[in-house]
Amino acid sequence: MRFQRPHIQLNHREEIVAATWAPAFEGPLLVDHKLVEPYFESYKQFNILLKEPKYMIEFRLQPGDLVIFNNRRMLHGRRSFDLNGGRRHLQGCYVHIDEFKSRVAILQKEMGRKMELLPVGNQCWS
Secondary structure: OOOOOEEEOOOOOOOOEOOOOHHOOOOOOOOHHHHHHHHHHHHHHHHHOOOHHHHHHOOOOOOOOOOOOOOOOOOOOOOOOOOOOOOOOOOOOOOOOHHHHHHHHHHHHOOOOOOOOOOOEOOOOO
């Protein structure tokens, strides 16, 4: 079995719908040999861009903080840290986008509010 996914995925409108960057979990590059050098040049340049401070938002979470983002649309990570005798508790969860949008629609109806639900990626075209 093998699995491949592009680092940047476009939809039929050439819009970015997903970004994936996890070098530690990448398998072998399965492309025509003519594409190997251009791929790694692009790979290197993209990695450099990802480390540019102007493209980063950094903040320290405090106890009770919650961060919500579309895991397919936002590249994210964390820096190493020293516990200094403390503890670290980080809990994650995943919500399917259709379930999220359905719940928002139900809550809007229950609260008598109506707001447009914008496209959020993940193959969501409406």
